[in-house]
Each structure stands twice: as structure tokens, then as C-alpha cells.
Amino acid sequence: MKAWPGTESGPKIGRRGFLGLVAAAGVLNGTGCGETCPQSPVGQAARPVPNHVSASEATASLIEEGALAAAGDVGPFTMAGLLAAPSFFVAHRGSGDNWPEHTMLAYTKAAAAGLKALEVSVVSTGDGVLVCHHDLNTERLTGTDLIIARASYAALESLRNDARAWLGPAAPLEPIPLLEDVLRTFLPSRVIFLEDKQGTNADELLELLEAYPGARDRVVWKQPASSPGHALARSRGYTTWGYVTAPDYDNLAALIPRVDLLGVHNWAPSAVVRELVASGKPVAAWEVRRRSDYARLKALGVRGFVCSNVVHVLHLEERRAEDGFDTGLRYAGDLPQEAEGDWQGQPALQQAAVRISSEEPASYLMGSMGGLSGPQRELAFELRWPEGLPAGTGSAGVAFGQDDDAPYRPDAAVSGYELEFGADGRLTLSRRDKGAGPVVLAEAKGAPPGAGEWTRLVLTVTPQRVIARRPDQQGADAETDDTAYGGGWFSLLKNYDAGPAVEFRNVTFREATAADACEPR
Template identity: 60%
Template sequence: MGGSGETADGLGRRAFLGLAAGAVLGAAGCAPCPGSAGSPRPGTGILPAATAAAAFVAEGAVAGPGTTGPHTIGTLLSAPHFFVAHRGSGDNWPEHTMRAYRQSADAGLKAIEVSVSATADGVLVCHHDLTTARLTGAGLTIAASSAASLARLRNDARPWLGPATPLEPIPLLTEVLDAFAASHVIFLEDKQGTNAERILALLENYPDARQHIVWKQPASSAGHAQASADGYTTWGYVTRADYPRLAALAPLVDLLGIHHTAPEDRILELVDSGKPVIAWEVRRRSEHLRLRELGVRGFICSNIRHVLHQESPRAEDLFAEGLRGAGDLPWKADGGWDEQPAFTGGALRLSNREHAGYLLGSMAGAVDAADWELAFELRWPDGPPPAGASGGAGLAFGQPTDASYRRDPGPAAPGYELDVGADGRITLSRRDPGAATAVELAAGNSPAPAPGEWLAFVVSVAPRSLTVHRLEGGTPRWSLSTDDARYGGGWFSLLKNYDAGPPVEFRRVHLRAAAGSERCANVG
């Protein structure tokens, strides 16, 4: 920072307050905190988990604890809104496994979604892809492989859910039907599109199948007519290629499906058909609320523990445990498993090919206090990004929802961004709704990090101010402050603010109530 009033470290006194080692924040007699006048910061807006979870049960969207059913298509559709476990809720448990289906049922889901393919010897197995490469690492084509060869494989969701995730076998359709065909609704899809007769014949072994099985395929699939003729409820989903002919497709099925990213006018066109519309694959609370406001009734959800508020927020990250927390999501969660950062040595590593964000939704709302702090550490294990990079790394905080977030030019969700540059410069900015650029609130220099050096930070959020501390030996050494109190949302994301370049790692992310009331550092 240039100009007068800089310390020996290049820290401007007005916004970047040099703190002597051992200084005690909040000591009696400190100078008035910057910007203590004005309206206080709004609250996080996050309901207590138990309150929100109970609301879903009260409206019938999910079953209450201990409720065993039976849940039928009729009872599912009788509720104003309902949830289906997408692949058994693959953001919480290994997708399309008996463990995922059972956990979803235990969580109160009345319906699960199951994909089916036939092996070379005619055995029906539950697997989303037509090959086993993504989930098992073995590149077998299901249609060309025996059931015995698939039985030796294990679904491996560790790249998506974390290294502590257990391996699970590929289930047979008969296993799933035996467990759930009489107690839950099953949205069942013939992935190969050639097994309708075989599947329908198998279902005849389950007396109440027509009350529990929804035939699922693309809306244009000929299989719907066959399933409907056999007395089954049909759900047809549409893709982008179908948008010009939605009016022609809607009469072909009983229930309609559309992806959550579809344009609003296309969703509304299906809603206006009068048939129940079910959207997939819902991962975020903000996605659920948007769809619900548009008139969507059903939500095929891959992150039920988060969307349904079934876990209380955590005050610390789960990186050292090797598990992705419910609500923790990469910026492009729909982009495939390659988007998930790696867990390494108790840290989370962002090595995306482009700049990215990582939502720590499992921690949002963990602290209910007017004054709270967010602590974290970051480092560049292989050295910092090159000079001239578009940014460094840091976090976005104060966002009002769990919507996907990364540092981009153009309009963004309101809140704040903290960027730590490779040269040690720290910048605190504010993003306003609809604004093309961020408003810089405070910035200043601190020592450039050495390759592999962990940098520790604490963001202190008070009703009328924000303060960012970089620590040295556990003590605030460099700090910047602003009296901005515009946003108070409880959501935050870790940020990698440059394309390509070296990976950045985060660890020891921690939320806590501040030790005292609104505090500031003495100005030396």
C-alpha cells in the first residue's frame, strides 16, 4: 500500500492495523472500533436444523423418524411436495448400493431411484452407467459381462465422498425389490432400454408392484406405453433436445421430469400441463427452493442429508476424517467426480483446471452469535501461483444461500471475498447484487509465503464491522478492518482464484463465537 501512515511492514494504519506480538484483542480501553455507528449486520437467516427438518415431515415430504410405511405411489403424490433419493442419495452414500438405499429409507425418504441393466447372462443389476469404469475402476461393459464377474467388483465412491468411504458391492435388482418393493416407492429405469419385458415379468413376483413401482425413462421412450399397458405409473423426463416439443411429450406419461438447471419458462411449461413435475438432481437448498417456487412438486435429491436439514451444522471441517460433509460441494457439482477436491494429509486440495469454489455447507449456521469468527489455514504446497495470476486464494463468506460460488467477473451472490495473493497481499471486497465488479473494502501487504508454508487467518464478524487477521505463532500479526455491515449470510466457500496453476490446500477451518463482544485492535 502506498501513501503516508504505513508501518514498516507496509501496512496502512487506516485499514490495515499492525498488531504487536502478544496484543490482546478486546482489551479494556481500546479505541472505538471502525464504523461502530449505523445499522447492525443482519443475521444468517439459517433455521435450526431440527426446526427445518420437522417442517418437511409435517408437510409429508418425508416420513417421520421410526415410520416404516408402507409408502405407495398414492401416498407419495398425496403430499404437496415429496423427495426421491437420487441413486440412493449419492452425495451422502455410495450411489446405487444397498447401503445408500437403506440409509435413504432410514432417513425418511418414501421413494428411491434405481437404474437397471442386464448382464450378458440376463441378470438385472443396479448401476447407473452402462460400464463399470467410473464406479469400480474396472472397465467392463455390463451387457457383455457375466453377473459373476460383476459380483467380484466393488463400487468405489472415494473420489467423490472421500477416502474414508467404504467400498460396496453392485446390488441385484432382486435384492432391491425384496427389500423395498412392498414398503417404498421405486422409480425404476431400464438404462439399456432393452429390458422392459424382462423387468415387467420380474415385477409380477411382487404382488403390490403397481402401487410401488414408477416406470422411469426419457419421455419419448417407447417403453412407457408397454409399462402403462401393464398398469404401471410412468415418469418421463425431458432433456434440452426435447424442449421444442414439450407439449407433444407431456400427454405420453403420468409424471413429468426436468433437470434443475432448465430455464424457468420450460419448467413452467411442464407445470402448466397440470401433471406433477419432478426435478432432478437436487443438491442444494437453494435449488430446492427455486424449483418449489416454480411449482415443481417432486425433487429427486442426491444430497438429502443437507437439503432436508437432517444434520446439525459442524463447527469444524471434516478434512482430517477423509469424508465430505453433507452440504460440502464443489463449484460444479453437476460436472462429475473430477470436480471434487482431494483430501490429503488432513487438508482439502483444490487443483481445478480453472478458478473454483468449494462450499462448506456442512458448517453453515454452526454458530448462533452476534460476534463470531471463522478461522482457517491455507498454503500452496508446490509454490504459489505465478506473478500476474488473476488472484490468489481465500474464501467467500456472508452469502445468503448455498448456491454455487466462485470469484468471477460480473454479477455474483452478495457477500464478501477475502483474497490472499502469492505475494502476501490481502484484499477484502464486497459483492453487491447485480454489480459487475466487487467493491474493495480494505487491502494491505503481509510477508509473501514460502512454498509449502501454512498461513493462518481469522475472520472476525461483528454486528458493525469486519476484521481479518493473519496470525503468526497463533497471535494476530497483520490485520485489516472495515465498518461494512451490509451482509450477514451464514454460507461460505473456499476459493481458488486463478485458472490452472499450482494447487492450493486448506485445513483447520473452524467456526466459533467470539470470546467477547464486538472487538477491535488498539492502533499503535
């Protein structure tokens, strides 16, 4: 475990020891510095404290309702079984936010995590070999520009799927799998949502499936709702899932009867989702990668969740107290503001830090550390501008106090707080109310940082106060008694246009004691 920020010199103590020392030193309103903690104003409302559900509780609930397989349960699972549960989950591309998409590694990890269903995309090479790949071209994932329909399998066999730009520099390079290998390994036990991405391989695919007993119980034919392939798959006895996109929204009545299950994108307008749900057919949404998306869609009546981030959305891991930037792998739940765009220009992990270099203001959700409850919390981190300071009032910092893991957009009105550290050395605490602009609650001025210089900031949230400190600058504290928001989610922020890039490291988020609010650490 890495050292707590600020303890790099002198004797090292573990997290338990550190918390024990803090608890022993503080007495109610006492502090470690011999001063008296400021008292809360009489009659002031306490900050709301969010509920916390542990990973073990979440997993047990999903297993009980049949949405997730229990440890050791290898099925076989069927589509009828999935529909018998209130909700079901499908690993989108094998859960590409957690493992390299459409690889044997991803499918294997998703199945081991308890997913009963996998989404598998299929394309055919120029010499008729069926492989699992989302794109019709190999460039995005392998760096080699080949149109699969014109390439031989021999040309693809040596290529490796490279998701390092998305998952981190330590992500493994994985081969493009053969469909037959995937079917042989997973179809005996798992449901497979199978999509012919080229739209020209229906006859061959349906003929291939005849060799697998029980395929009609465990294969769902997946394509756009308008695809002619659905009629053929239905005639062969397969369940069909037809998804709609924005151009289809005015033609839903004609598309709904064509398929057995309906698909809709996670950001589709609520009115569209309600119309599909009102048809009475099961609706499954893709590409679900945030718990907030899952909650919204479930409330609208969606039953299936084609999920690219199963570890985070299904809460399969407990929240972490410190970042994992030094591992070279993006932890499940850590997501850029724009998670469905091009991988290029996304925040990058390097040298035990995350680097945000977008041309616009941007945020990076620390979802792996989010969801912390408790009346008192401490968030600490270091930031720097390695290539020079931003011009004018450019600042970076954190957005905190959010109720869920929805993307935080610095240029939009989102409820919660922001702590900004400016290139001029100013600390600013602001409040944002939904539908309104930011309101400055407190400011403090310290010495400007130098280019490439790491600055440590400590943020303490108590039932009655928010205190931001810069431990290297005495008197450079910003404090407010605003108590409107108490959510346990936060994002790292770059709050200016263009360059330079900003980097963050040594991010920690923990429950604190009453004494922590008064200790200059």
C-alpha cells in the same frame, strides 16, 4: 474434537471452555488486550442477520407435511401417498452425494433417514442378470472397463463400486447389487422409481414385478419422456415418470400427454419448468443437491425432488462448527463449484486438508458448516501452497456473507464478500454486488508466505464491521465498516488460473462475542 487453530501449543481447552474464557474476559467494548474497541459510526445501518432453522425443526416440519417418514415409520408408502403431500423426495441413486451410489448401503441409509422413495437404475448383463447400476459401462465406478450388456454376471460379481474420488478416501467399496435383492428388501415398504437404462428390458422387468404384491402402488416407471417403454408400463397399470432434457424443450406439448409425472433437470430454464407445471401434472426435478436449488424449484411449482444429497437438502444434520477433512469423508453439504461434472480433478481430501487443484479459479462450498446466524461470527482457517507459490497476483481465501448454498464462482458477479491472501503476503477484503465486479474495501500487507508454509487467517464479522487478521503478523489486519451482507454461508477459494494447488485445513465457523472483534488471536 480437534483443537481450535492456534491452540496447538500449551494447555488444551475445549470449545465450551474457550468460549467461557472469552466471555469472562470481555466487557461490552472492552478487549483482552487492554484497548478500547472502535465504536460504530453514528447512524450506520447494522448488518442483516439471517434466520436460522435447526435440523430438528426442519425435520419436524417435513414429517408433519408428509414429505419425510417419522422415526420408526416403515410404511408401506405408496405413490398416491407421496402425491397427497405438498412435496415429496426421492433418493437419487440412493443419494450418491452421501453414500456410494446405487448400492445396498445407499438405499439402506436413505430409507433409514426417512426417505419414502428410492431411485433405482437397472441394466442387464450379457447372461440376463438384472443389476442396479447407472452407467452402461462399469469403468467410472469400478475402474474396470466392462460393457455390462456384454459381460457375465460372474465378471461383475467381484467388482466394487468405488466412490472415493467423490466422497473421500474413507468411503467404503461396495458391490453392485442384484435388482431382485433390492426389490425384495425395499419394495414392500418404499416407493421405487425404476429406470431401464438400456431401454431393452421392459418386458422382463414388468414380468418380474408381477411377483411383488402392491408393485403397482409402489413402482414408478422412469425413463425419458420420449421412451416407448412408457406406453407398455401404463398398459400394465404402472405410474410413469418421463423426464425431459434440453433437446426436448421445443417439443414439450407433444411429450406431456405421454406420462403421468413430468421430470426436469434442476438447472432447466424457469420458463421450461413453468410450462411443465402449467400442464397440471406433478413435476419432479432432478438432481437436487443444494437447498438453494430446492427453494428455487419449489417456488416454481415443482412438487417432487429427486435428491442426490438428502442429508444436506432435507437438513437432517445440524450444522458443524469445524471441518471434517481429517475423517477422510466429505461431509454432507460440502460441494465443489462444479458438482455435476467428472469426479476427476475435484477437490480432494488428504492429510486432514482439502486440496483444490483445478486449472481454473474454483470454489468449494463448506455447506456442512453454513447457515450460521447470530450478529457476530468468527471464521478461521489455514491455507498453504504445498508445491510453490502462484505467480503474480495469485491469491486464495474465502467467499463469505452469502445468503444460501448456491455455488460461488470466483470469475462471476456474485453478491457477498471475499477475503483473499496473496502470494505476496497481501490481505484483501472485497465486496461483490450482483451484476458488478469486485470492489476493494480494505488491504493490509504482511510478509509473503513460504512454499508449504501454513498461514492462519481469522475473519470476524460483527453488526458493524468485518475484520480480517493474520495472527502471525502484527499490523497485517484489513478492516471495513461495510454492512451490506450478512449471510451465513461461505466457500473456500482458489482465485487464479492453472497451478499450483492450494490446500486448506482447520476451518472453524462459530458465533463470536463482542470482545472477539478486538482480540488478536
